[in-house]
Amino acid sequence: MTTPRKHRVTEALWGYAFIAPTALGLGLFYLWPVLQTAYFSFTEWGAFGGHTFSGLDNYERLVHDPEMGRALVNTFAYTLLGLLSIPLAIVFAALLNRKMRGVSVYRTFFFLPVVTMPVAVAMVWRWLYNGDYGLINYGLSLVGVDGPNWVADPDTALYALVVIGVWSSVGYNLIIFLAGMQAIPADYYEAAALDGAGAFRQFFRITLPLLSPTAFFVSVVSVIGSLQLFDLVYVISGSGAAARANPAFPRLQTVVQLFYDRAFVTNDRGYGAAIVMALLLIIVVLTAIQFRLQKRWVHYA
Amino acid sequence: MPDKGRRIGLHAVLIVASVLMVTPFVWQIVTSLKTLSSATSVPPTLLPEGHWANYGRVFDLLPFGTQFLNTLITALARTVGQVFLCSMAAYAFARLRFPGRNFLFGLFLSVLMVPPQLFIIPQYEIMSDLGWLNSLPALIVPGLFSAFGVFLLRQFFLGLPVELEEAARIDGANPWRIYWSIVLPLARPGMVALAVLVLLWSWNDLFWPLVVNTDPDKMTLAAGLASLQGQYQTDYPVLMAGSLLASVPVIAVFVFLQRQFIQGIAQTGIKG
Amino acid sequence: MRATRRIATALLGAAALMLSACSSDDGSGSDDQVTLSYAVWDQTQKAAMDQLAADFTKGHPTITVDVQLTPWEGYWTKLKAAATGGDAPDVFWMNGPNFQLYASNGVISPNPEQVDTSVYPEALVDLYTFDGKMYGLPKDMDTVGVWYNKTLFDAKKVPYPKDGWTWADFQDAAAKLTDPAKGVYGTAASLSSFQEYQYNTIAQAGGYVISPDGKSSGYADPKTIAGLKFWTDLIQKKHSPDLKTMTDTIPLQLFEAGKLGMYWGGSWDVLEFTGNDYTKDKVDVAPLPKGEKQATIIHGVANVVGAKGEHKDQAWEFVKYLGSQPAAQILGKTGPIPAYTGTQTDWVGAHPELKLQTFLDAVNYAVPFPVSKNTAAWNEAELSHLTKAWSGEQPIEQAATELATDMNALLAKE
Numbered sequence: 007m008t009t010p011r012k013h014r015v016t017e018a019l020w021g022y023a024f025i026a027p028t029a030l031g032l033g034l035f036y037l038w039p040v041l042q043t044a045y046f047s048f049t050e051w052g053a054f055g056g057h058t059f060s061g062l063d064n065y066e067r068l069v070h071d072p073e074m075g076r077a078l079v080n081t082f083a084y085t086l087l088g089l090l091s092i093p094l095a096i097v098f099a100a101l102l103n104r105k106m107r108g109v110s111v112y113r114t115f116f117f118l119p120v121v122t123m124p125v126a127v128a129m130v131w132r133w134l135y136n137g138d139y140g141l142i143n144y145g146l147s148l149v150g151v152d153g154p155n156w157v158a159d160p161d162t163a164l165y166a167l168v169v170i171g172v173w174s175s176v177g178y179n180l181i182i183f184l185a186g187m188q189a190i191p192a193d194y195y196e197a198a199a200l201d202g203a204g205a206f207r208q209f210f211r212i213t214l215p216l217l218s219p220t221a222f223f224v225s226v227v228s229v230i231g232s233l234q235l236f237d238l239v240y241v242i243s244g245s246g247a248a249a250r251a252n253p254a255f256p257r258l259q260t261v262v263q264l265f266y267d268r269a270f271v272t273n274d275r276g277y278g279a280a281i282v283m284a285l286l287l288i289i290v291v292l293t294a295i296q297f298r299l300q301k302r303w304v305h306y307a
Numbered sequence: 308m309p310d311k312g313r314r315i316g317l318h319a320v321l322i323v324a325s326v327l328m329v330t331p332f333v334w335q336i337v338t339s340l341k342t343l344s345s346a347t348s349v350p351p352t353l354l355p356e357g358h359w360a361n362y363g364r365v366f367d368l369l370p371f372g373t374q375f376l377n378t379l380i381t382a383l384a385r386t387v388g389q390v391f392l393c394s395m396a397a398y399a400f401a402r403l404r405f406p407g408r409n410f411l412f413g414l415f416l417s418v419l420m421v422p423p424q425l426f427i428i429p430q431y432e433i434m435s436d437l438g439w440l441n442s443l444p445a446l447i448v449p450g451l452f453s454a455f456g457v458f459l460l461r462q463f464f465l466g467l468p469v470e471l472e473e474a475a476r477i478d479g480a481n482p483w484r485i486y487w488s489i490v491l492p493l494a495r496p497g498m499v500a501l502a503v504l505v506l507l508w509s510w511n512d513l514f515w516p517l518v519v520n521t522d523p524d525k526m527t528l529a530a531g532l533a534s535l536q537g538q539y540q541t542d543y544p545v546l547m548a549g550s551l552l553a554s555v556p557v558i559a560v561f562v563f564l565q566r567q568f569i570q571g572i573a574q575t576g577i578k579g
Numbered sequence: 580m581r582a583t584r585r586i587a588t589a590l591l592g593a594a595a596l597m598l599s600a601c602s603s604d605d606g607s608g609s610d611d612q613v614t615l616s617y618a619v620w621d622q623t624q625k626a627a628m629d630q631l632a633a634d635f636t637k638g639h640p641t642i643t644v645d646v647q648l649t650p651w652e653g654y655w656t657k658l659k660a661a662a663t664g665g666d667a668p669d670v671f672w673m674n675g676p677n678f679q680l681y682a683s684n685g686v687i688s689p690n691p692e693q694v695d696t697s698v699y700p701e702a703l704v705d706l707y708t709f710d711g712k713m714y715g716l717p718k719d720m721d722t723v724g725v726w727y728n729k730t731l732f733d734a735k736k737v738p739y740p741k742d743g744w745t746w747a748d749f750q751d752a753a754a755k756l757t758d759p760a761k762g763v764y765g766t767a768a769s770l771s772s773f774q775e776y777q778y779n780t781i782a783q784a785g786g787y788v789i790s791p792d793g794k795s796s797g798y799a800d801p802k803t804i805a806g807l808k809f810w811t812d813l814i815q816k817k818h819s820p821d822l823k824t825m826t827d828t829i830p831l832q833l834f835e836a837g838k839l840g841m842y843w844g845g846s847w848d849v850l851e852f853t854g855n856d857y858t859k860d861k862v863d864v865a866p867l868p869k870g871e872k873q874a875t876i877i878h879g880v881a882n883v884v885g886a887k888g889e890h891k892d893q894a895w896e897f898v899k900y901l902g903s904q905p906a907a908q909i910l911g912k913t914g915p916i917p918a919y920t921g922t923q924t925d926w927v928g929a930h931p932e933l934k935l936q937t938f939l940d941a942v943n944y945a946v947p948f949p950v951s952k953n954t955a956a957w958n959e960a961e962l963s964h965l966t967k968a969w970s971g972e973q974p975i976e977q978a979a980t981e982l983a984t985d986m987n988a989l990l991a992k993e
Contacts, residue, residue: 014404020482021405028396029411031452036418039429046428053953054684055663098324101317108318114565115325118332121561121568123511125529126550129536130335133543136827138762139347141334147350158826160970173328178572185573234422237513241533247955250962251770252826253970262514265424270518272955273659275428282424289422344857347828347836349762440660521653521660537652541828 046279057276064280074281076256077264078288080164084260085232087168092224094172095179096217100209102180103187113184116177124174128241131170132157157242163254170238175231179224186220187213215305222304226296233289236262246271261285339547346544361548368545369531370524371552378527379556380443381516382509385450386502393456394498398486400457401464402472412461418454427518434519441522450509456501459574463497464490500571503564510557528553613890615644615897618671620654623850624914631909635900642893644670662686667885669894670901673715675706675878675947676954682709683952687883689714691895694902699918702947703879715883716902717918719910721846722875722941723775724864725749731756731763731840740841740865742937746783746809749841749868753818756840766841767830768810768819770969773961774876775843778949781806783870788949794990796957799983804976806870811968811975822969834858843867846916846938853930866937877945879918952993957986 047064049057068074098116102109119127134141137155146153156166190213198208243249243258245267252258261281269278338346339362340355365371399405400412430449431440439445467490475485491498516530523531532553536546561568619628625648632644647668649657655677661667667686681687689712696704696713703717725740732739737755740748753765769776781788786803789796797803813819820833834842835855852858867875882901884894900906907919911926916938927935951957960982968978 017403017482018405021399021403021408024399024403024482024486025396025411028392028415028452028457031392031449032415032418032454035430035433035449035452036421036426036454037414039426039433040421042429042432043425052684053680054659054686098321101321106314106317108321112321112325113569114562115328117561117565117569118328118558121507121557122332123529123532123550123554123557125511125513125532126554127331129532129546129550130331133338133547134331134334136543137824138828139349139351139543140827141330141351144349144351155823155827158823173331177328181569181572230422234424237529240513240517241536244537247959247962248771250959251822251966251969253822253966253972254826255966262424266514266518269428270431270656272959279428282422282427285422286425290420342856343832344836347832347838435660435664438664441657521649521657523650523653534650534652541832 043279044283046276047283049276049279051273051275053273060276064277067277068280068284073259073264074261074284077259077261080257081233081235081260083164084168084171084235085229087165088171088175088228088232089225090168091172091175091179091228092221095176095224096183096214096221098176099180099183099187100213103184113177113180116180118177119174120178122174124237125241127170127174128238131166131173132242135166157258158252158254160254160257163257167235167238167242167258171232171235175228179228182224183217183220186217190216218304219306222296222300226293229292229296230289233285233292234262235260236266239263240266261288335547335551338544339551341544343542343544358544361544362552364545365535365549365552369535369549371528371531373524374526374528374531375556377443377446377525378510378529381446381450381527382506384443384447385509386505388447388451389453389456389505390498390502392451393453393501394460394491394494395486396457397460397464398482398490400461402469402490403482415454415457419458424514427515430515431518439519441520441525443525445519446516446525446527449515450505453505456505459501460494460497463494467493496570497574499567500574503567503571506560507557507568611641613642613893615642615670615890615894616647616668617644617897618647618649618654618658618668620649620651620672621914622648622650624910627910627913631901631906634906634909635897638900639893639896642890642897644897662885665887667887669885669888669890670882670897671885672718673707673881673883675950676958678707678714678881679709679950679952679954681883682714685886687714688886688891688895690716691891694899698904698920699902700877700879700920700942700945702877702945703881703918706879706947706950707881707883715881716898718880718882718901719915720877720879720918720942721915722877722938722945723779723843723845724866724875724937724941725868726834726842726844726848726852726862726864728834728837728840728842728858728861729863730861731837735840737840739863740868742866743869744865745869750813750818753813753841754816757818759817763838763840764820764833765818765839766813766843767825767833767839768813768969769825769830769843770822770962770965771825771829773958774878774948775845776810777807777961777965778876779843779867779874780809780870782874782876782946783867783872784809785871789951789990793951793993796983796986796990798979798986802871804979807965807968807979808975809870814969814971821971822966837861846935849930849933849935853933862933864934864937866941873944874946875941875944876948877942878948880915951990953989956989956992960985960989 046057048059048061050060050063051057102112135156137143137153137158140153140156142156143153154162156162194212194216195208198212203211239258239260240263243252243255245263249255262285265278265281265285268274268281337353337355340358341352342356342358345352345356396415400408426449434440434445439448471489471493472485475489511529512527513529513533516527517533520526520530523534526534532549535549617628617632619625625646628646632646636643658667658671662681673681673687682689694716699717700720703720704713707714707717727740729739735755735758737752740752756765757763778788781797781803784802784806786800786806787797788803810819814821820830825833830839830842831844831851833839835857837857852862867873882898884891884898888894902919904919904922907917907922908925911917911922911924912929916923916926923939927939929935964978964982964985967973968975
């Protein structure tokens with residue numbers, strides 16, 4: 007009959023009731039599937055369902071699969087080059103971080119690609135990149151350059167992909183950096199100005215160091231996102247057997263695309279599961295490395 | 308005077324960048340109004356031609372209206388459901404005390420660390436067991452739950468003042484009343500931020516819809532558009548018309564809700 | 580693991596019942612009324628299929644047929660998922676590359692009785708025979724021809740292709756039609772449809788893709804390689820766009836934009852080219868040119884019965900009706916070429932401006948579509964290897980030999 011105790015019990019019951027729907031849903035659709043995927047990665051699937059335990063077979067295949075090797079190389083290269091979006095976003099955020107006419111218009115332009123459906127973005131760029139009739143090569147022809155078939159040429163395909171990635175993410179990063187810059191107290195700049203520091207010095211001495219935690223955060227998120235690249239490649243190169251008729255396919259294939267092909271085109275779910283387990287491992291390791299490295303360059307105020 | 312020069316230089320840089328950002332969209336519109344022959348003429352004609360038939364083709368080739376509705380219903384249901392369910396859980400984690408709270412919250416957060424591809428095969432199997440493949444529930448139900456949403460809103464709730472809630476509690480209001488009539492109204496900005504992100508992500512998502520719904524009448528626009536390319540591989544004018552139609556709704560919403568979008572992203576920094 | 584998933588499934592199932600407006604009729608219904616599900620993939624044939632279903636019900640009042648359309652892109656994924664769950668449609672369309680996979684896994688039923696198959700092209704009867712048993716009945720057929728752009732021929736004063744023309748004639752025409760200044764090529768050596776390209780020239784050169792017992796690859800055979808070289812030579816001479824260009828803009832669209840003189844395409848392209856604004860008054864069709872011999876790939880869709888259906892007797896009745904002469908005549912008015920011999924005149928007559936008889940004459944020298952139990956696996960290998968030869972990265976001999984090695988390994992696994 008002690009009221010505090012009864013009160014505590016009721017509060018706990020309310021607490022469970024509040025989290026119950028989400029807990030159930032997350033458990034069923036997210037947590038449990040992770041365990042299942044881990045289990046599936048040790049199984050082999052028949053063409054029409056049913057799976058049998060196959061030990062480490064899938065992982066052994068993974069290590070020897072040349073397509074997985076290429077997918078990893080491409081994914082890493084895309085991820086690394088995609089980080090270019092960060093310095094670009096910082097520069098443009100700095101340019102836009104002032105009271106000036108047109109700022110909101112510029113910001114809107116930068117932001118348009120961010121809200122556009124990636125499938126649509128990829129289609130538009132595939133057309134821009136067309137070797138014979140694309141706008142980009144037309145532009146180049148005006149200055150006497152004979153441009154390549156950007157997304158069908160093994161030498162350029164990956165870079166072409168990076169350009170789309172940067173183009174569509176720079177606006178998003180810019181917004182975060184703008185918010186970060188606006189959180190920097192104005193008196194820092196005033197003090198620096200009194201000491202005679204110009205705009206450039208202020209940017210390098212104040213803005214950049216104070217922005218480094220934001221930059222760290224953005225780089226972690228963008229690495230994780232890039233490692234999961236799928237939509238762009240799915241549209242640019244297709245999937246399944248047909249995609250392999252593109253001579254640049256070996257330079258376009260990514261880990262998640264290979265996962266899609268194996269898990270849902272050839273119905274090799276067990277192997278697909280092994281591919282994403284490898285992806286999980288890669289993400290964990292790369293994120294851990296980034297956290298390690300942050301000590302060297304991130305300044306927490 | 309140097310100040311003015313710098314200002315002009317600044318605008319010049321920004322204008323060049325803006326042109327780079329906008330040109331693809333302009334070219335998309337221009338091409339969508341050409342015939343295939345004129346789109347493949349060298350040198351290209353730079354002005355649109357008023358060949359509206361490409362838009363008609365999109366409607367012939369795809370059940371566009373149905374797919375639009377599917378996408379809208381899915382996006383709305385996921386947004387409303389997720390914001391509601393996440394806010395409930397977030398409120399409990401932020402304000403109520405119960406045994407195992409930290410452990411459960413940690414468990415929720417662990418979902419956030421896992422790349423979503425790890426969920427997909429089992430989720431697909433569940434949908435298949437339920438007979439939900441090729442149905443709207445398949446698109447909606449897994450998206451009602453989100454660890455990210457719980458995390459985001461919990462942070463937001465922690466930043467709200469507790470005085471009103473304390474007063475209501477002393478007056479004998481139960482947690483549901485407090486949550487519903489005091490916390491939710493205060494938390495509107497946080498919920499709008501989440502809603503805007505869920506809406507965007509759900510509209511544009513490709514992988515899951517592509518996998519679960521292969522029936523064109525049950526597809527979302529992203530998957531439908533991808534299938535249009537499957538059939539009409541490089542008929543660019545038709546593809547440009549289709550991609551424009553599919554992406555314009557979200558772009559329009561963005562123009563209206565620009566402030567909320569930007570706040571949402573600035574606050575969270577995490578996509579979807 | 581199983582148990583938990585079952586509980587989870589049960590929980591969700593309960594939710595599903597509440598959510599979904601229960602629309603499933605169990606098929607058996609009352610008064611022995613039976614509804615068959617019939618899965619098809621071609622939008623343009625949907626109306627004809629509905630008409631056939633209605634016509635069948637007239638003769639069999641207790642059986643109705645529900646035609647379910649799933650476009651090609653999703654058809655096999657959906658069918659596979661349904662078959663995995665044990666509820667494949669009662670009757671559905673089957674194609675060559677997938678047939679043995681479905682037959683060997685017991686997803687489709689062999690025919691319960693012997694029927695007269697002499698009314699169908701022999702190659703199609705063979706295609707749908709597995710382990711000595713025939714599964715289903717052929718519905719339609721298609722062969723391949725050379726579609727050509729008369730305007731481009733006229734512009735270069737090249738005579739139109741004639742029956743009995745040879746590889747040399749074709750190469751000659753391709754050379755004359757090529758006009759780099761206008762971005763026009765004689766033809767396109769596509770790598771995206773072996774049925775319309777490589778398989779034909781391989782047969783014409785006297786080579787083969789897969790041995791008759793389905794156990795070994797023919798890609799290392801010098802004659803097979805000659806059939807492939809036919810195409811890579813055209814690319815090298817720039818009478819065909821290179822593979823990069825054909826990736827950016829596929830040959831079909833190049834042809835429809837007036838950039839290709841000749842386009843190898845199936846009989847199904849009639850609909851495409853008569854419907855397209857550019858091609859509708861500019862193209863005609865000729866037989867494939869002769870190499871060492873004359874040859875075209877023949878393929879056709881069959882109607883098959885799902886092995887786990889509840890109404891297999893009725894389903895077989897429906898398949899028999901679909902394979903009959905009256906059904907073929909209905910199909911031939913609107914759809915592809917019916918497989919039933921002697922019912923094809925309507926199809927040919929539908930477009931008198933085109934020499935469609937070409938596709939029927941081709942049946943006489945047609946060779947079957949190469950398949951095995953897991954065709955998809957080596958279809959992927961074909962592309963992975965031949966892409967290297969098409970892009971000029973490897974000589975065709977090397978790419979084909981390596982492909983043969985890979986393909987043999989895959990066949991051994993079947």
